Amino acid sequence: MSYGLGVDIGTTYTAAAVSDASGTRAIPLGRDVVVSSVVFATEGGELITGDAADGESRKQPLRASHSHKRRLADPTPLKICDVVRSPALLMAAQLRDAISLATATRGRPPESVVLTCPAVWGPYRREHFSEVPRLAGVRDAVIVTEPEAAAMHHSVERRLGEGEIVGVYDLGGGTFDATVLRARRHGMEILGTPEGVERLGGIDFDDSLVALVDQRVDGEITRLDPADAAHARVLLAVREACRRAKEELSAATDTVLRLDLPDGTREVTVTRADFERAIAPQLALTTDAFRRTISSAGLRAGDLASVLLVGGSSQIPLVADTLSKAVGKPLRAGLHPKLSVALGAAALARNALRRSPAVPAAAHRSAAPAHAVPGRPAGPPVPAGAPTAGMPVHTNPPAPSGPSAHAGPAGPPLPGIRPAASVDELPVRRRNFTAAPPTRSARRRNTAVIAAAAVTVLAAGSITAAVVLTSGGNSAEPTAPAAANGTSTPPASSGPLFLHDGRDVAPFHSMVGSEANWAGTALTADGKASQQAVAVRPADVNGSKDGRQVTWTGKGAAQFYVQNPQGRLDATSYVESGTLTFDVVVVKAPTAEVSLAAHCGYPCAAQLNATSSMRRLPIGEKTTMRIPLSCFAGKGLNAAAVDVPFLVHTTGTFEAKFAEVRWEPSGTTGSAPVIPCADLS
Numbered sequence: 001m002s003y004g005l006g007v008d009i010g011t012t013y014t015a016a017a018v019s020d021a022s023g024t025r026a027i028p029l030g031r032d033v034v035v036s037s038v039v040f041a042t043e044g045g046e047l048i049t050g051d052a053a054d055g056e057s058r059k060q061p062l063r064a065s066h067s068h069k070r071r072l073a074d075p076t077p078l079k080i081c082d083v084v085r086s087p088a089l090l091m092a093a094q095l096r097d098a099i100s101l102a103t104a105t106r107g108r109p110p111e112s113v114v115l116t117c118p119a120v121w122g123p124y125r126r127e128h129f130s131e132v133p134r135l136a137g138v139r140d141a142v143i144v145t146e147p148e149a150a151a152m153h154h155s156v157e158r159r160l161g162e163g164e165i166v167g168v169y170d171l172g173g174g175t176f177d178a179t180v181l182r183a184r185r186h187g188m189e190i191l192g193t194p195e196g197v198e199r200l201g202g203i204d205f206d207d208s209l210v211a212l213v214d215q216r217v218d219g220e221i222t223r224l225d226p227a228d229a230a231h232a233r234v235l236l237a238v239r240e241a242c243r244r245a246k247e248e249l250s251a252a253t254d255t256v257l258r259l260d261l262p263d264g265t266r267e268v269t270v271t272r273a274d275f276e277r278a279i280a281p282q283l284a285l286t287t288d289a290f291r292r293t294i295s296s297a298g299l300r301a302g303d304l305a306s307v308l309l310v311g312g313s314s315q316i317p318l319v320a321d322t323l324s325k326a327v328g329k330p331l332r333a334g335l336h337p338k339l340s341v342a343l344g345a346a347a348l349a350r351n352a353l354r355r356s357p358a359v360p361a362a363a364h365r366s367a368a369p370a371h372a373v374p375g376r377p378a379g380p381p382v383p384a385g386a387p388t389a390g391m392p393v394h395t396n397p398p399a400p401s402g403p404s405a406h407a408g409p410a411g412p413p414l415p416g417i418r419p420a421a422s423v424d425e426l427p428v429r430r431r432n433f434t435a436a437p438p439t440r441s442a443r444r445r446n447t448a449v450i451a452a453a454a455v456t457v458l459a460a461g462s463i464t465a466a467v468v469l470t471s472g473g474n475s476a477e478p479t480a481p482a483a484a485n486g487t488s489t490p491p492a493s494s495g496p497l498f499l500h501d502g503r504d505v506a507p508f509h510s511m512v513g514s515e516a517n518w519a520g521t522a523l524t525a526d527g528k529a530s531q532q533a534v535a536v537r538p539a540d541v542n543g544s545k546d547g548r549q550v551t552w553t554g555k556g557a558a559q560f561y562v563q564n565p566q567g568r569l570d571a572t573s574y575v576e577s578g579t580l581t582f583d584v585v586v587v588k589a590p591t592a593e594v595s596l597a598a599h600c601g602y603p604c605a606a607q608l609n610a611t612s613s614m615r616r617l618p619i620g621e622k623t624t625m626r627i628p629l630s631c632f633a634g635k636g637l638n639a640a641a642v643d644v645p646f647l648v649h650t651t652g653t654f655e656a657k658f659a660e661v662r663w664e665p666s667g668t669t670g671s672a673p674v675i676p677c678a679d680l681s
């Protein structure tokens with residue numbers, strides 16, 4: 001089937017998505033759906049990308065390039081081991097591998113390719129960027145701005161109304177873009193002048209954290225010499241630890257970094273408050289830029305219907321706090337903050353395809369328009385008012401066990417782009433993407449990865465949408481009697497417990513998430529958490545403060561869930577006749593659909609409709625609900641790798657207390673009757 005390909009080469013991550021008549025979905029470029037934007041130059045001069053480059057760069061950091069997108073059009077030459085490699089050349093290698101992977105997995109090259117660039121880039125940078133598809137041998141790529149692509153994705157998901165004006169706040173790894181767009185029947189119209197901060201993103205927040213940690217270790221990090229290979233490895237590991245810590249702080253209120261420094265191992269605790277203090281001035285720059293772009297369009301914040309939060313760094317809770325104070329408008333976090341640009345680009349690529357004959361992109365001859373924003377693609381309708389929940393972020397994903405090849409793992413090895421002193425000296429490579437069908441085993445491998453991680457966007461009204469995707473494996477079976485904080489002893493006969501005696505059972509954490517922050521807010525030590533649309537506090541169910549009372553305010557889609565951020569739980573032995581069992585007291589009946597879900601790393605997830613079951617319960621009385629795990633398995637749950645065993649979601653108002661959330665093996669006695677799957681659909 002012909003398809004369009006969207007590729008988002010970000011400063012820190014690269015993502016790709018395909019779109020065809022059956023929908024739009026991300027394609028995994030490695031073990032995860034997104035891969036690091038790192039390029040590694042082998043001694044033979046080949047440029048490798050993706051997971052393979054990531055792995056090699058840890059061993060030989062001086063042969064690797066990170067964040068080169070920021071260096072595009074920079075007059076200072078970018079050198080890897082004394083050889084000049086233009087950023088465009090490095091990005092071309094990334095594009096080449098993304099296209100090769102798409103070609104290998106789909107069995108044919110894409111018919112159209114859309115690439116994205118920051119909206120703040122002027123003509124000079126865009127001209128340099130237009131070298132990227134040329135160097136990759138793609139002759140007819142369309143280039144659109146990242147916020148336009150993200151808004152396109154949003155319009156597919158949420159159906160922006162004709163004429164609706166939205167702001168896009170895109171804070172990624174290296175750039176901040178602020179844009180105001182009006183939805184038009186045939187696409188997006190930019191209003192006013194996009195503003196931004198060219199060198200502001202996640203890597204700067206990583207730097208802030210490195211500086212903070214450096215103070216705590218008395219300057220040991222500053223004393224490292226980046227030109228020394230051993231020190232460079234340490235520095236890379238420190239940066240990596242800071243990036244992870246930063247992401248963890250979006251869900252937790254503090255985190256501990258363990259750093260292996262030349263003078264020994266040091267442990268440093270950083271709180272979210274420390275981190276927020278460090279980055280607050282940078283975030284103030286983003287809101288200033290956001291206000292400027294609104295004024296440049298002759299508008300006021302009140303004229304915006306909403307603000308779309310795009311980019312991985314928009315998951316930092318302080319972003320939503322700062323922005324909602326600044327603009328006072330509803331914030332809509334995308335379902336896939338790191339993927340929405342690629343997904344929107346793919347949808348645009350498919351639109352372009354529907355208007356032109358299906359000829360592989362690599363064979364097109366005419367120059368692409370510099371800027372084209374085709375309209376919203378057709379596809380299965382997203383139900384009005386459909387739930388728009390995202391899956392909780394894996395703040396500390398398990399070490400993946402998937403294929404470790406570079407971004408083009410299928411088929412015969414792809415020849416590298418030759419090193420050259422500058423773009424001008426590069427021979428223009430005309431790759432023929434129709435060649436080299438994948439080997440059967442590579443095809444199987446790719447299919448498996450796709451099956452494990454593709455995101456079907458056009459069905460995104462589902463609660464199972466993911467924000468961050470991790471590969472499976474690393475099952476972690478917390479043997480049942482592991483009680484949280486050693487304060488409670490679960491019944492010996494039970495299966496794994498997730499919530500017991502008012503506490504999370506390690507390694508599970510209770511979280512709330514909503515459109516304001518799908519990354520999720522962890523409960524504080526006193527058992528509380530809140531976002532605009534959902535709040536949780538301790539409550540009495542069977543005894544004193546042994547449960548959690550969750551209040552959905554009706555101010556948007558929101559969820560309460562229990563997640564293991566470190567691994568996956570194997571439920572296979574429970575699936576045949578075991579149950580998800582929990583105590584529930586309905587305080588206020590739900591006014592909208594209530595979904596009950598379990599996740600196993602998106603899109604392996606299953607969602608049941610618990611609306612009537614909840615509505616039937618007597619108000620204020622405790623009931624034990626037992627739901628066969630086979631109902632979840634029947635809806636697509638991979639029971640061998642469950643990371644979220646319990647998730648309740650609604651868009652309306654609802655209030656309930658939950659306690660003793662667990663899996664029970666078959667034959668557990670003394671429990672309430674099991675609810676048939678038919679009552680949950």
Ligand SMILES: Nc1ncnc2c1ncn2[C@@H]1O[C@H](COP(=O)(O)OP(=O)(O)OP(=O)(O)O)[C@@H](O)[C@H]1O
Pocket residue numbers: 009010011012013014037069146171172173174175176201202203243246247248250310311312313314315316337338393519
């Ligand atoms: N939960 C999180 N909390 C805070 N930051 C996060 C979280 N998840 C990802 N990030 C950060 O988001 C950044 C990556 O976002 P994204 O993939 O949107 O950027 P990019 O596309 O590589 O960059 P750009 O669009 O600026 O070129 C990284 O710095 C990453 O650490």
Ligand SMILES: [Mg+2]
Pocket residue numbers: 008009010011146172173311341
């Ligand atoms: Mg980006």
